[in-house]
Amino acid sequence: MFAEKESLTYKKIFIFWVPLAATWLMMAAEGPILAAIIARLMDPKFNLAAFGVAFSFGVLIEAPIIMLMSASTALVKNRDSYIKLRNFSLTLIAICTLIMLIFITPPVFYFIMQRLIGLPENVARLTHQACILLIPWPGAIGYRRFYQGILIRSNLTRRVAYGTVIRLTIISCTALACYLFFPINGATVGTLSLSLAVCAEAIASRIMVHRSVKQLVSEEQSTETEKPLSYRYITKFYYPLALTSILGLGVHPMVTFFMGQSRMPIESLAVLPVLSSLVFLFRSIGLSFQEVGIALLGENNEHFEKLRNFALFLGIAVVGALSLITFTPLSYIWFYKVSGLSLELTHFARLPAQILFLLPGLTVLISFQRALLVKNEKTTPITIATSIEVVAIFTILFVAIAVFNPIGAIAATIAVAIGRLCANTYLFIPCKKALI
Numbered sequence: 001m002f003a004e005k006e007s008l009t010y011k012k013i014f015i016f017w018v019p020l021a022a023t024w025l026m027m028a029a030e031g032p033i034l035a036a037i038i039a040r041l042m043d044p045k046f047n048l049a050a051f052g053v054a055f056s057f058g059v060l061i062e063a064p065i066i067m068l069m070s071a072s073t074a075l076v077k078n079r080d081s082y083i084k085l086r087n088f089s090l091t092l093i094a095i096c097t098l099i100m101l102i103f104i105t106p107p108v109f110y111f112i113m114q115r116l117i118g119l120p121e122n123v124a125r126l127t128h129q130a131c132i133l134l135i136p137w138p139g140a141i142g143y144r145r146f147y148q149g150i151l152i153r154s155n156l157t158r159r160v161a162y163g164t165v166i167r168l169t170i171i172s173c174t175a176l177a178c179y180l181f182f183p184i185n186g187a188t189v190g191t192l193s194l195s196l197a198v199c200a201e202a203i204a205s206r207i208m209v210h211r212s213v214k215q216l217v218s219e220e221q222s223t224e225t226e227k228p229l230s231y232r233y234i235t236k237f238y239y240p241l242a243l244t245s246i247l248g249l250g251v252h253p254m255v256t257f258f259m260g261q262s263r264m265p266i267e268s269l270a271v272l273p274v275l276s277s278l279v280f281l282f283r284s285i286g287l288s289f290q291e292v293g294i295a296l297l298g299e300n301n302e303h304f305e306k307l308r309n310f311a312l313f314l315g316i317a318v319v320g321a322l323s324l325i326t327f328t329p330l331s332y333i334w335f336y337k338v339s340g341l342s343l344e345l346t347h348f349a350r351l352p353a354q355i356l357f358l359l360p361g362l363t364v365l366i367s368f369q370r371a372l373l374v375k376n377e378k379t380t381p382i383t384i385a386t387s388i389e390v391v392a393i394f395t396i397l398f399v400a401i402a403v404f405n406p407i408g409a410i411a412a413t414i415a416v417a418i419g420r421l422c423a424n425t426y427l428f429i430p431c432k433k434a435l436i
Contacts, residue, residue, distance in 0.1 A: 008296060008303040013310050017292045019157035023164040024284035030171050031277025032339060034193060037175045038186030039274075039340030047186030049269035050126035052276075053119065054191055056252035058134040061100050063249040065092050065142030067241035070374055072149025073294050075237065081229040082150075082216045088234050089146040092242075096138035104131050118260045123269075130187040136195050144202035147209045152291050154212040163208065167201035240379035244386040251393055251419075255412045258397040262408030264348075271349040271409055274339045278325070279356050282318040286363030289314065293371025301372070301435055311368040318360035326353040348409070355413040362420045369427040372434055381430035389423035 038047050068089050076082050102108060109131065113124040148160050174193040178184050184192075259268040289311060297303055325334055331353065335346040370382050396415035400406050 008298075008306050010306065010310060013292065013296065013306065016155070016157060016296060017288065017310075019161040020152070020288040020291060021285055023157075023161045024288040025281065026161070026164040026168045028277070028281040028284040029168060030194070030197075031273060031280060033168075033172055034175055034190045035274045035277055036338060036340050037179050038190055041179065041186040041189065044186065044340070044342075045266060045270045045345075046120075046123050047126060048271075048273055049119075049266060050123050050130055050187035051190040052269055052273040053113070053117075053123070053127045053253075053256055054130035054134065054187060055194075055273065056256050057103065057131065058100075058137050058191070058194075059249050060246075060253050061096055061103060062138040062141045063245040064242040065089070065096055065138060065145065066245040066249070067238065068092070068142055069145040069149040069152070070241065070291060070294060070370075071234075071238050072146050073152045073291050074149075074374055074377075075229060075234070076150055076153060076216065079217045082213065084229050084231060085234060086146065088231060088238070089142060093139045093142040096142065097135070100135055100138055104128070104135070117257050118265075120266075123266075126185060126187045129185070130191040133188065133191040133195050136199055140195075140198040140202040144198070144205040147202075147205045147213075149291070150209050150212050150216070151205070152295055154209075155295075156208075156212065159208040160205075163201045163204045166204045167197040170197040170200050237377065237379060240383040241374070243383045244379075247383070247386040247390045251390060251416070254390075254394060255397070255416070258401055259408035259412055262401050262411060263405055264407050264409075267345060267348055268408035268412070271341065271345055271352070272412075274335065274341060274345075275349055275352055275356070275409070275413070278334060278339075278353060279322065279359055282322045282360035283363040285314060285318045286360055286365075286367045288367075289364055290367040290371045290374075293368050294375050297372065297375045301376070304372070304435065307368065307371075311364050315361035315364040318364065319358060322360055323357045326350070326357055352409040352413040355410070356417055359417055359420060362417075362424050365424050366420065366427065369424070369431050372431050373427075376434040378430065378434055381427060385423040385426045388426050389419040392422045393419035 034051070035048065038044060038051055041047060072085055072089075076085055103112075106128070109128050110124060113119045113127060114121070119127065144163065148163070151157065151159050171193045174196050175189055178189040178192065256269065256272070259265055259272070262268060293307055293311075296307060325331055331350050332346060335341045335349050335353075336343065341349065366385075369385075373379060373382055393415040396418060397411055400411040400415070401408075404411075
């Protein structure tokens with residue numbers, strides 16, 4: 001952490017940010033690696049679709065714990081705050097794991113997948129097998145994100161990256177071993193690799209944060225004026241962040257539902273994991289900037305201008321990089337050669353990918369906006385912005401599917417891009433007020 005009066009330079013921002021960016025990039029690489037292996041196994045179209053649906057619901061169930069990293073970065077300052085936020089986090093993890101167990105029970109699962117979403121029986125069966133392997137997913141994600149926040153607050157961002165190296169290594173080794181030696185379907189390979197990897201990363205994060213936790217436990221309140229952190233305050237602070245994640249990550253299964261009702265549903269569901277993983281490679285750069293903003297803004301937002309300028313450059317860079325792939329012959333190399341899609345699906349995926357070219361830049365912007373609001377303990381506007389985004393996506397998809405009957409992947413990408421733009425636009429006013 002930088003002291004209030006310490007000069008913050010672009011070099012210091014870069015050095016602090018790079019390990020976090022590397023962490024997110026490595027996580028973003030998981031999707032292309034798994035999609036490339038699944039695409040080379042039997043029945044790739046159905047298994048890619050099943051893996052995409054399973055992952056979407058896994059992400060939705062973990063949604064309430066996603067923001068634990070931001071919360072621990074912002075709130076953990078001493079022994080009392082560490083213990084209370086840790087207890088809060090463990091309770092949240094238990095609730096999310098229980099929801100996952102209920103979700104995979106066959107009556108609940110098949111009602112959602114076949115009756116509501118309309119998945120074919122073979123895709124629903126593959127999805128169920130994949131989801132069972134995601135039982136440890138929410139617990140491991142929540143546990144490691146809580147401790148990663150402490151690492152970030154302790155200016156140990158490189159250790160966050162080390163944990164992700166472990167995660168990516170295990171994903172790659174597990175998926176490759178299954179591909180070479182075991183006759184397992186692609187969707188199962190994907191979720192097995194993910195679950196083993198996040199469990200290993202969670203253990204590694206706890207080991208790497210040991211010294212920082214030991215130091216925190218030895219610290220009492222730093223000043224007499226500093227109020228002890230209460231569970232009521234944690235809930236008030238965290239509730240809008242959790243709701244934001246639930247709404248935001250709920251977009252994935254919502255989009256899955258609408259694509260299941262659209263024209264060319266199997267093709268749309270099959271390319272969705274590949275599209276998502278490509279765009280996420282560049283969105284991850286922006287997502288990594290949220291904790292940077294929280295940690296470096298300063299007590300009175302004195303480093304706002306430097307961080308804003310850094311974010312602007314970052315946004316332009318990621319939009320340009322994604323455009324270079326989606327609007328040039330590099331798209332053929334990515335979708336066909338790297339991701340392993342058929343020529344038919346490669347041509348199918350190009351237009352949806354081009355529609356999303358601005359999304360990485362908008363992600364940089366919204367990460368910086370959220371960081372400013374979290375740092376100033378004004379989390380409610382973040383939830384409102386996400387609600388606006390979700391309503392916009394739902395409305396566009398509903399009208400498009402009901403009235404125009406477009407190809408599902410095209411309708412989904414248009415809705416996602418417009419929804420994010422609406423959220424960004426709304427947050428300008430709350431951010432301006434936070435700076436006053």
